Amino acid sequence: xxxxxxxxxxxxxxxxxxxxxxxxxxxxxxxxxxxxxxxxxxxxxxxxxxxxxxxxxxxxxxxxxxxxxxxxxxxxxxxxxxxxxxxxxxxxxxxxxxxxxxxxxxxxxxxxxxxxxxxxxxxxxxxxxxxxxxxxxx
Amino acid sequence: xxxxxxxxxxxxxxxxxxxxxxxxxxxxxxxxxxxxxxxxxxxxxxxxxxxxxxxxxxxxxxxxxxxxxxxxxxxxxxxxxxxxxxxxxxxxxxxxxxxxxxxxxxxxxxxxxxxxxxxxxxxxxxxxxxxxxxxxxxxxxxxxxxxxxxxxxxxxxxxxxxxxxxxxxxxxxxxxxxxxxxxxxxxxxxxxxxxxxxxxxxxxxxxxxxxxxxxxxxxxxxxxxxxxxxxxxxxxxxxxxxxxxxxxxxxxxxxxxxxxxxxxxxxxxxxxxxxxxxxxxxxxxxxxxxxxxxxxxxxxxxxxxxxxxxxxxxxxxxxxxxxxxxxxxxxxxxxxxxxxxxxxxxxxxxxxxxxxxxxxxxxxxxxxxxxxxxxxxxxxxxxxxxxx
Numbered sequence: 001x002x003x004x005x006x007x008x009x010x011x012x013x014x015x016x017x018x019x020x021x022x023x024x025x026x027x028x029x030x031x032x033x034x035x036x037x038x039x040x041x042x043x044x045x046x047x048x049x050x051x052x053x054x055x056x057x058x059x060x061x062x063x064x065x066x067x068x069x070x071x072x073x074x075x076x077x078x079x080x081x082x083x084x085x086x087x088x089x090x091x092x093x094x095x096x097x098x099x100x101x102x103x104x105x106x107x108x109x110x111x112x113x114x115x116x117x118x119x120x121x122x123x124x125x126x127x128x129x130x131x132x133x134x135x136x137x138x
Numbered sequence: 139x140x141x142x143x144x145x146x147x148x149x150x151x152x153x154x155x156x157x158x159x160x161x162x163x164x165x166x167x168x169x170x171x172x173x174x175x176x177x178x179x180x181x182x183x184x185x186x187x188x189x190x191x192x193x194x195x196x197x198x199x200x201x202x203x204x205x206x207x208x209x210x211x212x213x214x215x216x217x218x219x220x221x222x223x224x225x226x227x228x229x230x231x232x233x234x235x236x237x238x239x240x241x242x243x244x245x246x247x248x249x250x251x252x253x254x255x256x257x258x259x260x261x262x263x264x265x266x267x268x269x270x271x272x273x274x275x276x277x278x279x280x281x282x283x284x285x286x287x288x289x290x291x292x293x294x295x296x297x298x299x300x301x302x303x304x305x306x307x308x309x310x311x312x313x314x315x316x317x318x319x320x321x322x323x324x325x326x327x328x329x330x331x332x333x334x335x336x337x338x339x340x341x342x343x344x345x346x347x348x349x350x351x352x353x354x355x356x357x358x359x360x361x362x363x364x365x366x367x368x369x370x371x372x373x374x375x376x377x378x379x380x381x382x383x384x385x386x387x388x389x390x391x392x393x394x395x396x397x398x399x400x401x402x403x404x405x406x407x408x409x410x411x412x413x414x415x416x417x418x419x420x421x422x423x424x425x426x427x428x429x430x431x432x433x434x435x436x437x438x439x440x441x442x443x444x445x446x447x448x449x450x451x452x453x454x455x456x457x458x459x460x461x462x463x464x465x466x467x468x469x470x471x472x473x474x475x476x477x478x479x480x481x482x483x484x485x486x487x488x489x490x491x492x493x494x495x496x497x498x499x500x501x502x503x504x505x506x507x508x509x510x511x512x513x514x515x516x517x518x519x520x521x522x523x524x525x526x
Contacts, residue, residue: 010275021271047272073293073391075285076338077277082262084277092276094286094386102386106276116293133275 069095144370156350190473221511225477226518250472290391313468320470349470375408375521394514419480
């Protein structure tokens with residue numbers, strides 16, 4: 001059995017990694033964003049949940065393939081929590097896909113002020129050999 | 139049938155950077171005026187003694203410490219926690235126990251000691267009230283959640299930051315007249331509009347303060363009220379609401395769904411509407427939160443908040459006085475104390491005892507407290523009625 005690779009989402013150092021979450025992180029390491037789908041009622045979740053919010057049944061991970069989105073809202077964090085203070089300023093955005101699913105991540109390549117409604121593209125980032133993330137690009 | 143319950147007394151510490159006190163001393167400061175009114179420990183059946191975040195003090199089992207320090211250690215006590223609604227959640231829990239007949243007289247005390255750590259550390263602790271798996275890794279601080287609401291509101295209703303600055307000017311105007319306030323100073327529109335950014339579009343003067351403080355009230359069952367006061371404040375309506383954990387999952391960012399549900403429930407229980415209120419205390423952890431509160435409570439229609447601000451209708455002599463104690467913005471926001479501080483302010487206003495009479499509202503019969511936890515995951519709305 002292959003040894004579990006130590007991975008973290010974004011700037012998290014959370015070591016409480018479940019097998020389900022590890023599977024999500026390992027897919028992300030391959031530049032794949034996973035949603036979850038309830039095995040009983042087929043409800044979808046992004047970001048994924050191991051248990052369905054509606055019927056509490058187990059969910060399975062499936063690749064989320066939408067890449068284009070619109071900026072639902074944003075914030076430019078100038079005064080950051082202590083753990084991210086060296087990274088400030090940074091932009092946190094909620095993007096909305098055509099399906100209506102939303103995702104919260106950093107926008108990493110802005111050259112001017114963001115505007116609600118502007119187009120975004122989903123991208124992936126390997127911050128270092130353990131930290132990886134999905135991100136928004138303009 | 140539930141018994142009627144009234145607030146019969148209140149106490150309030152000075153809010154601020156209280157390096158002269160820790161949690162226990164702040165609690166004593168809040169209970170002392172109540173004790174001095176004759177509501178000594180032997181008259182209190184039980185207490186709810188709460189704070190929101192134990193990270194700030196490192197103290198476990200804090201209600202035991204508080205109960206012991208203020209001499210209530212032989213009476214039952216408990217702590218309730220629900221982020222920034224900890225105060226009104228404590229009041230809601232105590233109301234239930236008194237209304238049901240479990241106890242007749244209860245002390246409800248909220249406290250927070252926040253300034254023994256740096257602002258960056260305090261911001262870190264508060265960011266941990268976001269989803270630790272999906273939000274925290276992106277550094278979404280407490281102000282960042284509300285900045286997401288502000289960006290959306292500004293885009294959807296074509297609002298400029300000027301409106302938010304006007305709210306801040308009002309809050310500081312009244313905070314400057316409140317000796318209990320953390321930052322009792324006037325702020326000009328230019329200062330409020332051009333302050334250093336914290337989480338754009340929100341700047342320093344859009345943000346509430348990291349505050350140390352405590353507030354307390356005593357509630358009593360209807361048949362015991364006269365033993366304590368001839369000026370009771372009845373708890374006429376209580377509504378509680380909740381919203382999605384992750385802010386991205388909310389149907390709207392220009393409203394807090396739980397606040398709408400809580401307001402509706404409170405008005406239904408009271409048999410009253412927003413037009414009946416003579417004053418409201420809203421949870422202005424950020425200026426945008428105050429603006430959204432006007433709309434969620436139903437004081438104005440969605441999108442009409444900026445007009446309400448422009449017309450200064452939220453001043454003490456306006457259509458609906460809002461946060462005439464300075465609010466969380468100027469009075470301060472010691473998380474667990476805030477909901478009780480709102481209750482205390484309404485009681486003082488009803489009694490005509492605003493600490494500085496220049497901010498006394500005329501003839502308050504009904505008052506509303508709107509207390510929001512985190513970015514809306516918890517909301518409590520209380521409607522109080524003057525009983526004299």
